[in-house]
Amino acid sequence: METPRLLTPLVQQDPDPSAAVLVERIQALKARHNAIILAHNYQIGEVQDVADYVGDSLELARFAARTDADTIVFCGVHFMAETAKILNPGRRVVVPDLKAGCPMSDMITPEEVDRLRGQHPDAVVVTYVNSPAAVKAKSDICCTSANAVRIVQSIPEGTPVIFIPDQFLGDYVQRATGRKMILFEGYCPTHMRIMSADIDLARYEHPDALIIAHPECQPEVAVKSDVVASTSRMASSVRESQAHTVVVGTELGMIHRLRKENPEKEFIPACSTCDCANMKVNSLEKILWALEDLSPEILLPEEIIRDARTALDRMLEHS
Ligand code: 13P
Ligand code: SF4
Numbered sequence: 001m002e003t004p005r006l007l008t009p010l011v012q013q014d015p016d017p018s019a020a021v022l023v024e025r026i027q028a029l030k031a032r033h034n035a036i037i038l039a040h041n042y043q044i045g046e047v048q049d050v051a052d053y054v055g056d057s058l059e060l061a062r063f064a065a066r067t068d069a070d071t072i073v074f075c076g077v078h079f080m081a082e083t084a085k086i087l088n089p090g091r092r093v094v095v096p097d098l099k100a101g102c103p104m105s106d107m108i109t110p111e112e113v114d115r116l117r118g119q120h121p122d123a124v125v126v127t128y129v130n131s132p133a134a135v136k137a138k139s140d141i142c143c144t145s146a147n148a149v150r151i152v153q154s155i156p157e158g159t160p161v162i163f164i165p166d167q168f169l170g171d172y173v174q175r176a177t178g179r180k181m182i183l184f185e186g187y188c189p190t191h192m193r194i195m196s197a198d199i200d201l202a203r204y205e206h207p208d209a210l211i212i213a214h215p216e217c218q219p220e221v222a223v224k225s226d227v228v229a230s231t232s233r234m235a236s237s238v239r240e241s242q243a244h245t246v247v248v249g250t251e252l253g254m255i256h257r258l259r260k261e262n263p264e265k266e267f268i269p270a271c272s273t274c275d276c277a278n279m280k281v282n283s284l285e286k287i288l289w290a291l292e293d294l295s296p297e298i299l300l301p302e303e304i305i306r307d308a309r310t311a312l313d314r315m316l317e318h319s
Helices: 018-030 046-051 057-066 078-087 110-119 148-153 167-177 194-203 230-239 254-261 284-293 300-316
Strands: 035-040 053-055 070-076 090-093 124-126 141-142 161-164 210-213 246-248 265-269
Touching: 018 035, 018 046, 018 090, 018 124, 018 284, 035 057, 035 284, 046 254, 057 070, 057 078, 057 300, 070 078, 070 167, 070 284, 078 090, 078 161, 078 300, 110 161, 141 148, 141 230, 141 300, 148 167, 194 210, 194 246, 230 254, 246 254, 254 265, 265 300
Parallel strands: 035 053, 035 070, 070 090, 124 141, 124 161, 210 246, 246 265
Antiparallel strands: none
């Protein structure tokens, strides 16, 4: 008898029949307010499905920067909505739930940036977008997981680089560029749950599978995976791959988009607890309330917008 496998596909949930009514009301309010809905690749399926655009942090930032909608309903986490506001301050940016934060972003403060600059006065500060607006405002240039390698490569050889706040994305960039950087010790508590042993088990039980991982994963996980990329780049790698089975080394919400784009393929989470609770607080009901009240709104001081924008604009010039 064959031994049952430990790593198995995620069970697909049936659609909620009450969702159709909510979607209809959301669409009507969207038209009334000239609003658009942006959603990150980790949002729950219903939220992704009602969105006008679903993407990774870089794509969402680019989309937000050029939209002429009056209101952006941003379904992701707080730093992503802040980024949209900074890049397009004339638009109203609302979120379904202000509690959708990012623990990694909360690990870094403006005071910490000042301290690091004091220790390394000649260094360029490269800040991952998973950071508060006030930290971006103190940075030289921002990056996302999609362009971090390119951004660091754009800095002249020999210039010291302080990379904040994700030590694992920083480590990935160091390996990709061969460049040593000053790393801050932040991390994503969700991606931290994926262990090297999970990838070993996946290879053993699914030897023909494509293994994809996010660069926020621990280095032992990243080096053992076939593709290490931003969430949208993971999606394109899966579309391009011949593999029938894909082991997903990132937040579980990603599997909704992967299944939708590749209905014939099988998706297996590398770790069944890799769930970002913050990404999951948004819902159709909360989108509807945000559109009814045009609140809660993201508001930032003018000088923070001005200074953070410089760092974000420099990033977009290189992307
Ligand atoms: P992406 O920019 O790759 O979508 O990642 C954002 C994120 O928060 C990953 O945890
Ligand atoms: Fe932040 Fe990690 Fe959640 Fe991404 S998955 S939003 S980095 S806590």
